[in-house]
Amino acid sequence: MRERATVLLVRHQSVLLVRERGGPWLLPGAAVAFDELTIVAAIRALHEDTGVEASAAAFLFQQASAQHLHHVFRIAIPDDVHLRPKTGGRFHELLWVEATQLAHVSATPGTRAILTRAMGGGGRESARHAWSNGGAEPAAAASFSRRGR
Numbered sequence: 001m002r003e004r005a006t007v008l009l010v011r012h013q014s015v016l017l018v019r020e021r022g023g024p025w026l027l028p029g030a031a032v033a034f035d036e037l038t039i040v041a042a043i044r045a046l047h048e049d050t051g052v053e054a055s056a057a058a059f060l061f062q063q064a065s066a067q068h069l070h071h072v073f074r075i076a077i078p079d080d081v082h083l084r085p086k087t088g089g090r091f092h093e094l095l096w097v098e099a100t101q102l103a104h105v106s107a108t109p110g111t112r113a114i115l116t117r118a119m120g121g122g123g124r125e126s127a128r129h130a131w132s133n134g135g136a137e138p139a140a141a142a143s144f145s146r147r148g149r
Helices: 038-050 099-104 109-121 125-132
Strands: 002-008 014-019 029-031 056-064 068-076 093-098
Touching: 002 038, 002 109, 014 099, 014 109, 029 038, 038 056, 038 068, 056 109, 068 109, 093 099, 099 109
Parallel strands: 002 068
Antiparallel strands: 002 029, 014 093, 056 068
């Protein structure tokens, strides 16, 4: 199973999803490189996909999917930043989706499982809080696990 650093970026009760041309909607993220901290991989992935630097990051939970072990991080960015796909990046589209509209979005099963858990469907108080704090920056963070150790 491949390790993936997955980013949950929430603003005004909406979550950021990304998509390759014609593919399903996903949460931003990337594979964790050998000997890379998972939190560093999450911050790197957001920057590579959007050109935006994180202002804070916090580990939320791990979630297994069919192909990945997701290390899910809540990432905060400055309020005045407007995201767009980075030229030459992997993703061609970015979409802010309100929690009430997620059922109408074509997303992978892994993405749906992460979002359900983040919204409180997994019974984890910390994950529920991570979705509903209205865009406030996460507490100082981190998960220090490294791939390959």
